[in-house]
Ligand SMILES: NC(=O)C1=CN([C@@H]2O[C@H](COP(=O)(O)OP(=O)(O)OC[C@H]3O[C@@H](n4cnc5c(N)ncnc54)[C@H](OP(=O)(O)O)[C@@H]3O)[C@@H](O)[C@H]2O)C=CC1
C-alpha cells in the first residue's frame with residue numbers, strides 16, 4: 001500500500017487549482033489537508049462554489065496553514081508573485097513545493113534552488129505538466145541539433161497574466177542549450193511596427209497569441225534549406241495537466257533538490 005501524502009493546494013478557485021483540488025480529492029493515497037486562498041479565511045472549502053462535496057480548511061495565511069496542517073507537499077497554481085512567495089515559505093517550513101505557476105525568472109529559479117539545497121528538501125517547478133508538452137520540448141531540443149533556425153509561437157486563453165508562457169521560455173532554454181547562440185533573420189532587418197518580430201530568448205523569437213476559446217498551445221517551427229519542421233502541442237482542457245501534477249507530487253517526496261522542468265522526470 002502507498003503511504004498517504006498530505007497535500008495543500010494554493011489557488012483552489014482558479015482554473016488549474018479547481019482541477020488540482022479534484023485530483024487530490026480523488027487520489028486514494030493523497031489527502032487534501034488545506035487550501036490557501038486570498039479570501040474565505042476560516043471557511044470550509046465545501047462552503048465555496050464548485051466544491052460542495054470536498055472538505056478542507058481555507059487559510060489566507062500560508063504560515064499558519066503550514067503550522068496547523070503540516071502538509072508534505074504544496075501544489076501552487078496562483079500568480080507569479082504569490083507563487084514565488086509561497087514556494088519560498090514552503091521550503092522554509094519543510095513543505096515540498098510542486099509549482100505549476102509560471103512567470104519565474106532564471107534568478108528566481110536559482111535562488112529557490114539554493115534554498116532547497118540548503119534545506120535538503122525536494123521541489124519541482126514545472127512550466128508545463130502535460131506529457132505531450134514535455135515531449136514537444138524534448139523533440140524541439142533534438143531537432144535544434146539539425147536545424148539552427150527556429151521560432152516559437154505560443155497560443156493561450158486571453159486571461160493569462162504572463163507572456164511569454166513558461167513553456168515557451170523553457171523550450172527556448174532547452175534549444176539554446178544545444179545550439180550555438182545566433183541572431184536569426186536578416187542582419188539589417190527593421191521592425192516598422194514595434195514588436196513585429198516578437199520577443200527573443202538567446203536569439204530565438206517567441207510570439208505570444210492571446211485569444212478567447214484557446215487553452216494552451218504551442219508550435220515550434222524550424223526552417224532549413226528548402227524544408228520546414230513544425231512541432232505542435234495542444235492542451236484542449238486542463239485535465240491534460242493532471243497526470244503530470246500527480247506524478248510530481250509522488251516524485252517530489254523522493255527528491256532532495258529542486259527540479260526545474262518535468263523533462264528531468266519524464267525521461
Ligand atoms: N504548469 C502547468 O502545466 C500549468 C501552469 N499554469 C499556470 O498556473 C497559474 C494559474 O493558472 P490559472 O489557474 O489559469 O489562473 P487563475 O487566474 O484561474 O487562478 C489563479 C488563482 O490564484 C488565486 N490567487 C492569487 N493570489 C493568491 C494568493 N496570494 N494566495 C492564494 N491564491 C491566490 C487567484 O485568486 P483571485 O482570482 O481571487 O485573484 C485565482 O483563484 C498560472 O501561472 C499559469 O501560467 C496553468 C496551466 C498549466
Ligand SMILES: O=C(O)C1=N[C@H](C(=O)O)C[C@H](O)C1
Pocket residue numbers: 102127128129156157160161164165166167168215216217
Ligand atoms: O496559463 C496557462 O494556461 C498555462 N500556463 C503554462 C505556461 O505558461 O506555459 C502552461 C500551459 O501553457 C498553460
